[in-house]
Amino acid sequence: MKRKLLSFVFGAAFGVAAVSAASAATLDDVKSKGHVQCGVSQGLPGFSNPDDKGNWTGIDVDLCRAIAAAIFGDPDKVNYTPLSAKERFTALQSGEIDVLSRNTTWTMQRDTALGLNFAGVNYYDGQGFMVRKSLGVTSALELAGAAVCTNTGTTTELNLADYFRANNMTYEVVAFEKADEVVRAYDEGRCDVYTTDQSGLYAQRLKLTNPEDHMVLPEVISKEPLGPVVRQGDDQWFNIVKWVLFAAVNAEELGVSSENAEESMKSTNPSIRRLLGVEGDFGPAVGLDKNWAYNVIKMVGNYGEMFDRNVGPDTPLGIARGLNALWTKGGIQYAPRSANGGCGHDDEPGCTCRGQAP
Amino acid sequence: MSVATQEVRQQKSSIWNDPRFRSLLSQVLLIAAVIWLGWEVISNTMRNLEQQNIASGFGFLDTTAGFGINQSLITYSEESSYGRVFVVGLLNTILVSFLGIILATIIGFVVGVMRLSKNWLIAKIAAVYVEVLRNIPLLLQIFFWYFAVLRSLPSPRASATVLDSFFVNNRGLYVPRPLTEPGFQVVTALFLIGIAATVAIRIWAKRRQDRTGQQFPVLLTGLGLIVGLPVAAFLVLGSPVTLNYPQLKGFNFVGGLRVIPEFVAMLLALSIYTAAFIAEIVRAGILAVSKGQTEAASALGLRPRPTLRLVVVPQAVRVIIPPLTNQYLNLTKNSSLAVAIAYPELVSVFAGTTLNQTGQAVEIILMTMAVYLTLSLLTSAFMNWYNAKMALVER
Numbered sequence: 001m002k003r004k005l006l007s008f009v010f011g012a013a014f015g016v017a018a019v020s021a022a023s024a025a026t027l028d029d030v031k032s033k034g035h036v037q038c039g040v041s042q043g044l045p046g047f048s049n050p051d052d053k054g055n056w057t058g059i060d061v062d063l064c065r066a067i068a069a070a071i072f073g074d075p076d077k078v079n080y081t082p083l084s085a086k087e088r089f090t091a092l093q094s095g096e097i098d099v100l101s102r103n104t105t106w107t108m109q110r111d112t113a114l115g116l117n118f119a120g121v122n123y124y125d126g127q128g129f130m131v132r133k134s135l136g137v138t139s140a141l142e143l144a145g146a147a148v149c150t151n152t153g154t155t156t157e158l159n160l161a162d163y164f165r166a167n168n169m170t171y172e173v174v175a176f177e178k179a180d181e182v183v184r185a186y187d188e189g190r191c192d193v194y195t196t197d198q199s200g201l202y203a204q205r206l207k208l209t210n211p212e213d214h215m216v217l218p219e220v221i222s223k224e225p226l227g228p229v230v231r232q233g234d235d236q237w238f239n240i241v242k243w244v245l246f247a248a249v250n251a252e253e254l255g256v257s258s259e260n261a262e263e264s265m266k267s268t269n270p271s272i273r274r275l276l277g278v279e280g281d282f283g284p285a286v287g288l289d290k291n292w293a294y295n296v297i298k299m300v301g302n303y304g305e306m307f308d309r310n311v312g313p314d315t316p317l318g319i320a321r322g323l324n325a326l327w328t329k330g331g332i333q334y335a336p337r338s339a340n341g342g343c344g345h346d347d348e349p350g351c352t353c354r355g356q357a358p
Numbered sequence: 359m360s361v362a363t364q365e366v367r368q369q370k371s372s373i374w375n376d377p378r379f380r381s382l383l384s385q386v387l388l389i390a391a392v393i394w395l396g397w398e399v400i401s402n403t404m405r406n407l408e409q410q411n412i413a414s415g416f417g418f419l420d421t422t423a424g425f426g427i428n429q430s431l432i433t434y435s436e437e438s439s440y441g442r443v444f445v446v447g448l449l450n451t452i453l454v455s456f457l458g459i460i461l462a463t464i465i466g467f468v469v470g471v472m473r474l475s476k477n478w479l480i481a482k483i484a485a486v487y488v489e490v491l492r493n494i495p496l497l498l499q500i501f502f503w504y505f506a507v508l509r510s511l512p513s514p515r516a517s518a519t520v521l522d523s524f525f526v527n528n529r530g531l532y533v534p535r536p537l538t539e540p541g542f543q544v545v546t547a548l549f550l551i552g553i554a555a556t557v558a559i560r561i562w563a564k565r566r567q568d569r570t571g572q573q574f575p576v577l578l579t580g581l582g583l584i585v586g587l588p589v590a591a592f593l594v595l596g597s598p599v600t601l602n603y604p605q606l607k608g609f610n611f612v613g614g615l616r617v618i619p620e621f622v623a624m625l626l627a628l629s630i631y632t633a634a635f636i637a638e639i640v641r642a643g644i645l646a647v648s649k650g651q652t653e654a655a656s657a658l659g660l661r662p663r664p665t666l667r668l669v670v671v672p673q674a675v676r677v678i679i680p681p682l683t684n685q686y687l688n689l690t691k692n693s694s695l696a697v698a699i700a701y702p703e704l705v706s707v708f709a710g711t712t713l714n715q716t717g718q719a720v721e722i723i724l725m726t727m728a729v730y731l732t733l734s735l736l737t738s739a740f741m742n743w744y745n746a747k748m749a750l751v752e753r
Contacts, residue, residue, distance in 0.1 A: 084724075086714050093719075112718040115410035130398065145608040147529060152697065152706055153714035157425040161436045164426075172529075172610070173426040174620070177710065181501075185700065188508040189528050190619065192609045231412055277392045 026067035026098055026230070026237035027287045029073070035077045039097035042082040042178060045203040046319075047123075048105045056080050060101040062306040063122055063228055066244045067099060069299040070292040077262050082176060087151030092231060099241055100229040103197065105155045110229075119241040122303075123225040123311075124323040124332060126220035127159050128198040130172040130205065133215050140219040142227060144169035149182050150189035151175065156196050159222040183207050197224050202317045239286045247293040249335035250275055251302035253326055258301040261294060274339050282338055293338075303333065403720060418716045419444070424709055429618050429703045440712050447704035448729060454624050454703065455690040455733070461629035462689060463682075466636025473641050484637065492634040497695055499631055504623035504699040511619070514610050523603050531617040532604035541598035549588040556580035620701035624693070632689045636682060643678035644670065675748050683741035687734045694730070704729060 023206050030036055040048035040060055048058040056064075056078075065075035081097050092100045093115055103125070104110075106118040129140050129148075137143065140163070150156050152175040164171045174191055176182045183204050186194040194201065198216060204210045228245065230238050251257070256264045263270050273279040276297075277290040284290070300306065304326075311319045325331025369558055373379055378613055407414045419441035431449040434442060472484035489498070508528050512518060517527040525532040556579070563574035592598070604614030647670050655665040697706040709726045 016747075033518060065490075086710050089717060090719050093412065109715075110717065112411070113413040114510075115412040145610050145612070147610060149700075153712040157711055158715065162427045170448055171426065172428045174428060174700045175702070175706065175711065177697045177706070181698060181700070184505065184509065189513050190508055233409075 025281065026234050027240065030071060030098055032065045032105065034069045034072075035095045036064060036099065037079050037081060038067075038072065039081050039083045039088055039091050039100040039102055040064070041102045042180075044179065044200060045102060046105060046204060046315065046317045047203070048080075048082075048101070052189045057310065059123060059306050059310040060103060060228075062300055062310065063101045064099065066248060066296045066300040066306075067241060069295045070240065070244050070247075070288055073289070073299075075299045084153065085151055086177075086252050089116065089229075092116060092229060095231075098197065098230075098237070103200070104229055105197075106225045108229055115232045116229050117232050117238050119228045119238060120231055120245040120335075121225040122245055122306075123199065123226040125157055125199050125226050126223040127195060127222040127224060128201055128215040128220055130186075130201045131213050131217060132193060133213055137217070139339075140217045140221065141167060141169075143171070143193055146192040147172040147174060147190065148193045148195055149174045149176070149186045150195050151179055151182055152177055154196070155222070155224065158203045160195055163221045167191075179204065184304070197226070199311065199317070199319060202319055205312075206316055236287055239305040240288065243286065243338075244292075244296055245303075246335035247296055247338070248301070248303040248306065249277060249326070249333055251293070251297045253302040253328060253335070256297055256302060257305055258272065258298055259300040265294070271337070280339055360710075366403050373748065388701050413716075415718075416721055418718055418721075421716070422733060423712065423715075425715075427707055429513055429621065429702055438715065440708075443703075443712055444708050444725065446705040447702065449702070450707075451690075451693055451703040451705075451729070452733070454621065454628065454696065454701065455693045456748025458625055458632070458689050458693065459686050460630040460686070461625065462632040464634055465629060465633035467640050468650035469633060469637035470644070473637060474644060488634045490634075491631055492638075496627065496631050496692055497698060500623065500627040500695055503627045503630075505619065507619050507623050509625075514606060517606070518609075523601070525604055525611060525614075527611075528619065529610055529616075529621055531622070532611050532614045533616040533617075534601035534603050535613065536599045539598040539600065541595045544595060545588045545592050545598070548591050549584065552580075552583035552587050559583075596611050618657055618701075620696070620699050623699055624696045625702045625725075628689055628692060632692075635685050635688075639681045639685065640674075640679055642681075646677045647673045673747070676745075676750060677704065679741060679745045679748060683738060683745075686737050686741065690733050690737060691730055 028122065038061075039055060040058075043049050044058070044077070046058055048056060048060040050056050061078075061080070062078070064078045068077045069075040071077075081091060083091050083097075083100075086110060088100055088102055088104065089110070091097050091256050099119075101122075103123065104118075105125075108231055110116055111118055127201060129143065131137050131143075141288065143164075148160060150160060150173065157175060160171070160173060174185065176185065179196075179200075182194065182196075194204070196204070198220060201216050205214055205216075208214060227310060228241050229243065230241050250271075253274060254269070256272060256275065261276070264275055265278055270279060274282070276294045277283060281290055283292050289295075301309070307321065307324060308314065311317045313320060321331060322327070323332050327334040365384045404414065420439050422436075423438055423440050424436050426436055427443070427446055429450060430446045431453065432442075432446060434446050438446075451518045469487055471485045472480050475481045475484070497538065509524060514527045514529055517525040519525045523534050556576070559574070559579055559711040560576050563576050567573055602613050604611040604616070651669050651673065652665055660668070693703060694705040696703045698708060700706070704726060709722055713722045716722070
């Protein structure tokens with residue numbers, strides 16, 4: 001006991017042991033705290049960004065809100081921790097945050113060597129380049145010798161180096177700690193090129209003095225599946241985050257949105273009935289109420305609503321769905337289903353499932 | 359009291375009552391506790407890292423880094439290892455700290471002396487400098503200098519130039535790079551010999567002066583030896599140096615030597631900020647020498663300049679050195695703020711990019727802390743040595 005206590009004290013000082021004590025039941029911790037502690041970016045419009053009233057908005061923030069809605073039935077029970085790219089994993093490993101929802105690229109190295117688990121992909125992105133129109137460049141292959149501004153502590157630095165090396169081009173990297181300084185330095189002319197994920201380029205372009213003087217080049221030089229991250233070793237919590245995301249995607253596929261969620265309860269479609277908890281009982285298996293998914297959809301919305309509200313064509317970012325459209329609409333957003341049986345086996349009218357359940 | 363009873367009492371008195379034993383025991387126990395604590399922290403950290411499936415160990419230092427760095431004092435490419443990234447970052451940290459310390463000392467001494475000037479305007483200018491600069495956070499000053507430097511400079515295609523060989527633009531300062539040809543080693547050797555000879559002459563001249571009171575023009579002789587001799591050799595050998603001129607090619611200049619704006623901004627911010635503190639230390643040091651010393655020197659017939667050089671400064675320096683050391687240490691540690699403006703020093707490339715790519719936070723932060731500790735201890739050791747050398751020797 002004494003040893004355990006001491007380990008705890010010293011470990012807490014090093015920010016490590018506290019986790020092993022807490023990791024077993026993040027859900028219990030969250031419930032007793034009364035809120036979800038969510039790690040977000042320090043300000044990336046469309047993804048996680050505080051508005052002029054200090055409220056956090058964005059597609060990554062909506063995921064945090066959806067998790068809170070699933071657990072508490074109240075999407076506002078979230079506390080946000082703004083994190084720089086290089087702080088984010090340590091903050092999660094040490095237990096400072098419960099879930100990291102901060103445009104983070106899913107890589108094997110992060111998934112395996114950092115003691116973390118990626119719960120899914122809420123935005124399929126790819127790294128691109130932004131240049132001044134006055135440079136007269138139309139392709140990234142014309143960028144030999146360019147000075148490139150970017151962030152430290154991200155996957156972009158490595159992609160950049162790989163791309164220029166693979167194409168035998170020289171370049172100069174200027175890597176800043178925070179995105180705001182990258183934007184400013186690029187705006188002041190320190191660099192010819194600004195590189196980050198394409199979604200980020202569109203978002204940061206809004207911060208430039210003359211956004212219309214800049215263009216995003218067509219090349220996408222990497223795949224950047226961005227998604228929420230949790231600690232390894234707590235499968236229940238991992239499942240909750242994963243299935244909150246899946247439920248939002250499935251709801252869009254089934255045509256359930258925040259507006260029609262209530263009427264959908266009366267739907268005869270078994271897939272919708274199961275998703276909303278009218279039929280079957282998938283809540284208790286992950287430690288949640290029966291109607292957790294209903295709360296997510298009613299209070300935050302389905303995946304399409306989250307996308308359109310934050311980054312879609314009607315927002316300042318104006319990003320098309322592209323890869324992030326549902327698989328049924330030419331994109332690659334695809335979520336596993338909540339239960340076996342159902343569609344394909346019965347001739348339920350209005351069933352929208354495509355696959356055959358094994 | 360007889361001898362016998364004394365012996366009995368000595369035998370009776372327990373070892374626990376011996377103060378030397380007790381103090382020794384308490385120290386041994388304290389050391390044991392500290393070692394145990396340290397061991398517990400390390401083993402506990404290791405165990406927890408393992409439990410959480412977080413990679414550990416120093417093997418990553420041999421792995422290929424794969425990313426670029428825009429200022430390196432040694433050869434570095436994307437194929438280099440993380441170990442090399444560490445050295446590149448370390449050298450960049452040392453470069454900006456070392457030059458920053460020299461510059462801050464020069465500015466600090468000038469401003470400190472200005473503040474004591476009898477000229478009202480000069481004294482007030484120095485006072486405003488000190489009060490403004492030491493009261494604004496350093497990070498803001500770094501941003502100020504960086505964006506001030508960037509904003510005031512033209513784009514590469516509109517570079518300001520001198521003689522078409524020196525160029526200034528917002529990508530940096532480009533100067534011709536001297537490439538040595540065979541025969542240049544003679545010039546280097548003569549330069550080093552000149553320095554050694556000057557040091558020897560100075561020691562000899564000082565001894566002679568102590569003995570006979572005669573003075574020797576060390577400064578002029580030294581200049582002749584250190585500058586004159588290599589220059590003469592350089593001309594005799596027919597200028598064995600060619601220059602590689604920077605040229606505009608595509609977006610940017612290639613060739614030549616380049617100083618990046620991040621470095622300039624960092625150097626300016628660090629030295630100008632620290633100089634404000636050094637100026638106050640210098641002022642305090644000079645004021646600490648009592649007025650009686652100056653008056654006594656005047657009474658002996660010394661003119662103001664020798665009074666300052668032989669009486670005031672040697673005593674002021676003794677007061678100045680210890681707090682000056684603190685400022686040098688601060689400057690070195692403050693150089694880690696360079697990560698904010700993309701100067702590729704240790705915290706940026708090693709504790710930033712490398713940490714993110716490998717995820718081995720414990721090892722990398724430990725190494726980074728060890729570097730700053732070592733740099734600080736080395737600076738401290740040097741200044742302590744110098745302090746001991748300058749200290750008042752009582753006879």
